[in-house]
Amino acid sequence: LAKTTQPISMDSYEGQEVNITCSHNNIATNDYITWYQQFPSQGPRFIIQGYKTKVTNEVASLFIPADRKSSTLSLPRVSLSDTAVYYCLVGGNYGGSQGNLIFGKGTKLSVKP
Amino acid sequence: GAVVSQHPSRVICKSGTSVKIECRSLDFQATTMFWYRQFPKQSLMLMATSNEGSKATYEQGVEKDKFLINHASLTLSTLTVTSAHPEDSSFYICSARSDMTGVGETQYFGPGTRLLVL
Numbered sequence: 001l002a003k004t005t006q007p008i009s010m011d012s013y014e015g016q017e018v019n020i021t022c023s024h025n026n027i028a029t030n031d032y033i034t035w036y037q038q039f040p041s042q043g044p045r046f047i048i049q050g051y052k053t054k055v056t057n058e059v060a061s062l063f064i065p066a067d068r069k070s071s072t073l074s075l076p077r078v079s080l081s082d083t084a085v086y087y088c089l090v091g092g093n094y095g096g097s098q099g100n101l102i103f104g105k106g107t108k109l110s111v112k113p
Numbered sequence: 114g115a116v117v118s119q120h121p122s123r124v125i126c127k128s129g130t131s132v133k134i135e136c137r138s139l140d141f142q143a144t145t146m147f148w149y150r151q152f153p154k155q156s157l158m159l160m161a162t163s164n165e166g167s168k169a170t171y172e173q174g175v176e177k178d179k180f181l182i183n184h185a186s187l188t189l190s191t192l193t194v195t196s197a198h199p200e201d202s203s204f205y206i207c208s209a210r211s212d213m214t215g216v217g218e219t220q221y222f223g224p225g226t227r228l229l230v231l
Contacts, residue, residue: 034219034220036222041204041225041227042224042225043117043119043206043207043208043222043223043224043225044157044206044208044222045222046115046219046220046221046222049219087156087157101147101159101208101220102159103149103156103157103158103159104156105156106156
């Protein structure tokens with residue numbers, strides 16, 4: 001399973017765009033990239049998932065370069081409620097049904113007023 | 114959609130007793146569920162993979178006789194912490210992977226169960 005590296009923490013202010021980059025140099029051909037958000041004493045919440053290029057949904061965008069060795073989660077106009085830990089995970093099989101997701105240390109995002 | 118529930122949300126028990134935690138996928142079928150443990154200020158650690166109708170697969174260092182997993186149906190997996198001790202106090206989180214095929218896979222997580230062993 002590919003190991004991921006993220007910044008331990010990031011600070012931002014309300015209304016700013018936040019970009020969290022994750023490195024996964026050993027990503028396998030069949031691995032996909034998934035980001036989760038976790039608040040204290042809650043289970044992780046799915047944010048976005050992608051395999052290559054750019055993916056956008058109602059809460060975030062995910063940018064994946066052609067070599068797929070990194071990915072960037074972009075949160076537009078963050079608010080105080082976006083203060084949480086964000087996890088980048090790689091694993092599983094693209095289009096398949098096998099594989100586990102192993103959590104790294106995550107990035108603790110603190111949004112200030 | 115894709116809701117996973119856990120019960121109980123928190124439990125306090127005496128040392129030496131057993132505690133059962135239920136994980137249910139409410140609106141989808143999940144052949145595979147996962148159990149994680151999370152200590153304060155740490156990341157989630159995968160304990161085991163639960164497969165419907167077969168034995169669970171445990172991660173290295175996780176005692177299968179202490180953490181009993183049963184996945185009796187496509188929507189329910191249970192984790193029983195047997196003879197719990199204070200060091201077992203933690204936040205236990207389950208996740209379920211939808212059986213729907215498609216691009217990639219997504220695990221949906223339950224809200225977690227806080228276990229405190231006195």
